[in-house]
Amino acid sequence: MNNPFENSDGHEEALPADLRRITGPQLRTLGMSQLAYVRSVMHDGELMVAIHAADGTPMAVADDEESAMDAILEHEMIPTLLQ
Known part of the structure; x- marks a missing residue:
C-alpha cells in the first residue's frame, strides 16, 4: 500500500x-492504511468475500464475511462500511 x-x-x-x-x-x-472493507466477489466460480484496503487495493479473499472480518481484526485493521 x-x-x-x-x-x-x-x-x-x-x-x-x-x-x-x-x-x-x-x-x-x-488513518487510511488502517481501514479495510469487504465485498462479495466471484472467485473460481464461487461466491467469496474479498478484503480491500481503504483505497480499493485487493488484499485477500475469504470464504465468508465472518472469516474476512476476523482477518481484518487479526491484522489490527479497522473494518469500515462500504457506502
Missing part, C-alpha cells in the same frame, strides 16, 4: 508536531 505521507521524491513526510498545521492531503489520508 502506498504511504500517504510519502512526498514526490519517495521520502516520508512526517506529520507536523502541531496537527493544526496538517496539510490537506495528509488530513485526507490520515
